[in-house]
Amino acid sequence: MVVTDIRQQFPILGRTVKGKPLVYFDNAATSQKPQSVIDALSHYYAHYNANIHRGIHTLAEEATHAYEAARFAVQEFIGAAEVEEIIFTRGTTEGINLVAYTWGRQNIAAGDEIIISGMEHHSNIVPWQIVCEEKNAILKVIPVKDNGELDMDAYKSLLSSKTKLVSIVQVSNSLGTVNPVKEMIGAAHEVGAKVLVDGAQSAVHLDIDVQDMDCDFFAFSGHKVYGPTGIGALYGKKELLENMPVFQGGGEMIREVTFEKTTYNDLPYKYEAGTPNIADTIALKTALDFIKDTGKESIRKHEAELLAYATAQLQAIPGLTIIGQAGNKVSLVSFVIDGVHPQDMGVLLDNMGIAVRTGHHCTQPLMKRFGIPGTIRASFAVYNQKEEIDVLIAGLHKAIKMLT
Amino acid sequence: MNVKSIAEIEKEIVEDFALFDSWEDKYEYIIELGKKLAVLEDEHKIDENKIKGCQSTVWLAASFEDGVVVFKADSDAVIVKGLISMLIEVLSGQTPEEILAAKMNFIAEIGMMTHLAQTRSNGLLSMIKQMKNYAVAYKMMKDNKKADHG
Numbered sequence: 344m345v346v347t348d349i350r351q352q353f354p355i356l357g358r359t360v361k362g363k364p365l366v367y368f369d370n371a372a373t374s375q376k377p378q379s380v381i382d383a384l385s386h387y388y389a390h391y392n393a394n395i396h397r398g399i400h401t402l403a404e405e406a407t408h409a410y411e412a413a414r415f416a417v418q419e420f421i422g423a424a425e426v427e428e429i430i431f432t433r434g435t436t437e438g439i440n441l442v443a444y445t446w447g448r449q450n451i452a453a454g455d456e457i458i459i460s461g462m463e464h465h466s467n468i469v470p471w472q473i474v475c476e477e478k479n480a481i482l483k484v485i486p487v488k489d490n491g492e493l494d495m496d497a498y499k500s501l502l503s504s505k506t507k508l509v510s511i512v513q514v515s516n517s518l519g520t521v522n523p524v525k526e527m528i529g530a531a532h533e534v535g536a537k538v539l540v541d542g543a544q545s546a547v548h549l550d551i552d553v554q555d556m557d558c559d560f561f562a563f564s565g566h567k568v569y570g571p572t573g574i575g576a577l578y579g580k581k582e583l584l585e586n587m588p589v590f591q592g593g594g595e596m597i598r599e600v601t602f603e604k605t606t607y608n609d610l611p612y613k614y615e616a617g618t619p620n621i622a623d624t625i626a627l628k629t630a631l632d633f634i635k636d637t638g639k640e641s642i643r644k645h646e647a648e649l650l651a652y653a654t655a656q657l658q659a660i661p662g663l664t665i666i667g668q669a670g671n672k673v674s675l676v677s678f679v680i681d682g683v684h685p686q687d688m689g690v691l692l693d694n695m696g697i698a699v700r701t702g703h704h705c706t707q708p709l710m711k712r713f714g715i716p717g718t719i720r721a722s723f724a725v726y727n728q729k730e731e732i733d734v735l736i737a738g739l740h741k742a743i744k745m746l747t
Numbered sequence: 748m749n750v751k752s753i754a755e756i757e758k759e760i761v762e763d764f765a766l767f768d769s770w771e772d773k774y775e776y777i778i779e780l781g782k783k784l785a786v787l788e789d790e791h792k793i794d795e796n797k798i799k800g801c802q803s804t805v806w807l808a809a810s811f812e813d814g815v816v817v818f819k820a821d822s823d824a825v826i827v828k829g830l831i832s833m834l835i836e837v838l839s840g841q842t843p844e845e846i847l848a849a850k851m852n853f854i855a856e857i858g859m860m861t862h863l864a865q866t867r868s869n870g871l872l873s874m875i876k877q878m879k880n881y882a883v884a885y886k887m888m889k890d891n892k893k894a895d896h897g
């Protein structure tokens with residue numbers, strides 16, 4: 344893998360910000376898109392835009408074929424046993440909400456317990472709070488240790504016959520921590536609980552094999568895996584998806600409608616009411632193809648080098664503390680600097696063309712746990728280079744001088 | 748009472764900023780203003796005075812003295828504090844009527860509109876609204892008093 348060749352595929356990387364070459368380190372929020380993904384979108388609209396599944400004309404057939412090919416691509420990407428287990432959603436948040444509103448409402452009762460962790464994104468907190476409030480169920484939280492890892496002993500002691508669901512992030516968007524989900528799933532299954540894995544951050548960095556980890560649900564977003572916004576996928580084990588109530592009613596999801604009774608379509612269409620996001624789904628496949636062609640192992644190796652380099656460089660800055668020093672991390676580094684508000688740092692770095700994320704990263708309880716208002720977060724992708732980290736480090740020195 | 752009008756102060760700020768030819772100079776000046784901003788006493792740092800942004804927080808306190816509104820404010824982020832300092836310089840010590848009429852065009856003219864656009868992150872836009880709300884309230888108070896006496 345040659346990074347300069349990879350960079351050629353991402354047109355946005357050629358632009359400048361405030362007169363400086365863009366350094367894009369906000370990949371955990373959204374990744375940039377290769378030209379192939381951008382082309383797939385315009386090619387669909389320019390050549391075979393049609394509504395899918397029902398039309399018998401050529402355009403409809405081509406669009407349906409491309410849309411369903413994307414489902415096979417997702418199946419392969421996450422290692423699902425069957426293609427019917429892949430439901431297209433707007434993203435991770437919608438996937439989690441789908442499970443909360445269908446499986447959750449059906450299976451959670453008063454006194455039941457749902458376990459999440461202290462490093463969850465708000466998207467994996469709020470849907471469960473809503474279910475717990477509605478059902479008088481109890482939300483339990485696995486504590487986070489000082490190094491940013493989950494307290495596994497505490498997790499095991501939280502599990503009981505009351506536990507109905509464990510909903511856990513595979514990779515923390517704020518800390519970069521990779522959680523031992525396989526082990527956690529095994530422990531949850533021993534007490535009869537189901538497990539949802541939030542793969543928003545992990546899908547782009549790790550090899551995902553839902554059968555090997557044996558999760559019951561897995562949700563991820565297209566826009567964080569070099570694909571378009573507004574498209575994602577939810578995986579669910581077939582027997583669970585078959586027995587869950589429907590989410591939204593409308594076209595596509597029905598078999599037969601009479602005013603007396605409606606029967607529902609088979610999986611996965613049962614959960615895909617209305618005309619789906621056809622263009623973005625098709626382009627999602629192109630994004631997954633990009634990852635496959637580049638090679639996840641090469642990407643992982645390159646990103647690990649960037650993380651190691653950035654960590655070493657950052658640690659050398661006086662007054663800088665890295666938040667999240669887990670043994671197993673993806674290429675993301677969150678930090679605070681003595682006497683510097685993260686927002687001020689973000690403003691000054693932006694003036695140097697450097698895009699980082701500052702703030703609480705939609706993980707307010709986690710920030711509270713570390714006693715900080717937020718962090719400065721640099722997250723790396725396949726197209727980032729060591730030279731860009733040098734630009735960041737120089738930028739941090741300059742900004743610290745200006746601010747303190 | 749501020750002896751200068753809002754328009755005059757705005758003009759001065761814009762002229763000051765015209766001297767800076769780099770973003771570094773501009774921000775160093777704003778940071779300096781932020782650091783020099785008069786301390787807001789803890790008694791004013793209460794929830795009622797808090798304007799919470801997504802990333803930083805602004806506290807705004809107001810009082811009505813001798814016919815003019817006096818503002819004091821603070822923030823946990825120093826660039827926001829510097830911008831606050833300018834807002835106070837422009838609006839504090841002015842009559843409610845003048846505050847309500849103020850267009851605050853200087854913010855755009857010195858190239859700082861992006862900070863106001865970031866409504867969710869820093870609460871600056873809410874702060875300006877809140878300053879105007881105080882002006883409305885004090886104007887009503889004054890007008891009612893006049894009516895009582897008249």
